[in-house]
Ligand SMILES: Nc1ncnc2c1ncn2[C@@H]1O[C@H](COP(=O)(O)OP(=O)(O)O)[C@@H](O)[C@H]1O
């Protein structure tokens with residue numbers, strides 16, 4: 001079974017507001033809301049690609065109920081730990097530019113965290129866990145590390161999509177895949193990355209630190225895939241950006257779906273990039289048809305044979 005873990009889910013409130021005047025009354029042109037949080041987005045896209053998952057994480061309050069019901073209507077399995085406080089709401093402003101305002105998330109009690117750990121201990125050899133996104137502020141920075149330690153004791157493979165120390169600390173446990181965007185990768189090494197070529201040496205550092213496969217996503221600038229045998233650079237399809245919320249999560253889902261189907265990294269990378277772009281070109285997450293329509297436009301160049 002594939003499990004996704006969203007420690008800090010959200011309702012994403014996506015607002016079209018152009019022009020936007022700070023300090024004045026603004027009237028929204030259109031608004032929409034979705035269940036969000038990185039693992040939840042991965043589950044929803046995998047479901048659209050015919051792969052069942054169980055979504056794990058913390059969920060609470062009226063916002064948590066909304067998310068759980070929405071996922072169930074789409075036939076996504078869930079096994080959340082119910083918490084006392086409300087799940088957060090994240091605001092996504094489209095004002096000509098995209099601005100994201102992500103809340104810090106609810107308080108998690110020690111009992112609630114222990115309940116979650118018990119669920120992770122229940123995963124078995126052959127299962128896959130995707131750990132994605134930020135953690136609520138009340139949990140320690142070592143949380144992902146503690147959870148992947150349990151995975152490695154039980155022979156559970158994992159993917160990590162997180163920032164800073166959360167990502168760095170899981171690398172020694174040999175994640176199957178990590179997917180920083182170029183800003184997150186740059187921040188890890190205190191540099192600014194401006195092109196796929198500049199991303200390659202730093203992506204290789206993540207391999208040296210333990211990752212088995214690395215994808216560096218760079219929004220409309222392309223993406224880089226690195227493992228011991230391949231260094232690949234992809235162009236992204238052209239299209240009209242509607243909302244890039246969930247694009248990175250769609251890349252992870254598309255990559256995993258195609259890798260499970262074919263066992264081929266290049267095909268998985270192509271499918272992942274097309275999935276990310278298909279989401280960027282829609283207000284909601286991508287569908288299988290949208291992804292497959294974009295596949296021919298993803299051009300992949302082999303840069304080196306080995307990293
Ligand atoms: N403006 C865009 N045009 C085309 N594709 C995009 C655009 N923004 C995102 N994507 C696609 O989504 C993927 C992930 O987006 P990115 O913004 O890099 O990740 P994240 O959402 O994690 O920050 C990219 O590799 C690309 O395939």
Ligand SMILES: O=P(O)(O)OC[C@H]1O[C@](O)(COP(=O)(O)O)[C@@H](O)[C@@H]1O
Nearest residue numbers: 036037038090133134246247248249
């Ligand atoms: O946990 P974080 O880092 O605050 O991110 C949560 C946000 O990221 C998203 O999962 C989207 O992520 P991506 O755009 O990186 O794919 C939103 O649904 C959610 O609001």
